[in-house]
Amino acid sequence: MSPPSRRRVIVVIVAASAWWISLGLMAALTSNPTVLNVTQVLEARLVIEARGLDAGDQVQVVRVFASDRLAPLPETLTVSNLAEVIDTLESNGSCLVPLSPGGDGNWVVPGCHFLDKGKTRSIPMIYPANDTTRTRLKQILKRGKRQILDRPVDPDRHFVQVTAR
Numbered sequence: 001m002s003p004p005s006r007r008r009v010i011v012v013i014v015a016a017s018a019w020w021i022s023l024g025l026m027a028a029l030t031s032n033p034t035v036l037n038v039t040q041v042l043e044a045r046l047v048i049e050a051r052g053l054d055a056g057d058q059v060q061v062v063r064v065f066a067s068d069r070l071a072p073l074p075e076t077l078t079v080s081n082l083a084e085v086i087d088t089l090e091s092n093g094s095c096l097v098p099l100s101p102g103g104d105g106n107w108v109v110p111g112c113h114f115l116d117k118g119k120t121r122s123i124p125m126i127y128p129a130n131d132t133t134r135t136r137l138k139q140i141l142k143r144g145k146r147q148i149l150d151r152p153v154d155p156d157r158h159f160v161q162v163t164a165r
Contacts, residue, residue, distance in 0.1 A: 062094050
């Protein structure tokens, strides 16, 4: 090979190596964001930020984001299917946990329902609590609330008028 063609080969190899290294660094340093399931969040009766406890099926309530109850919640809740999401809970400081009543006084982390799978039960999901997921959760709840409030209401069906004599 002549010196100019050797130089071209070296330049191409260096450029290709730099390209592959930069792609590898981007893949390693750019993480996929956590995506909250909107349906799961809006159908939940209680959405909390929680930490795991040493007691097998209990979580410590850190913060309540949405609740269908007026009474304050206890500091700890029993979650029947906590074992199915315990890895996510233990690998993060705290998690966003959508909950539904379990029927026995306990709570259950609902799974996501997939349209193509029919009535098959899906895997329950919780989400790492960080600034991004908290902000997204607040957006989902605000939008859901706005959709409920913006629905037209038929006064004849929802309100009773009382007149005093």
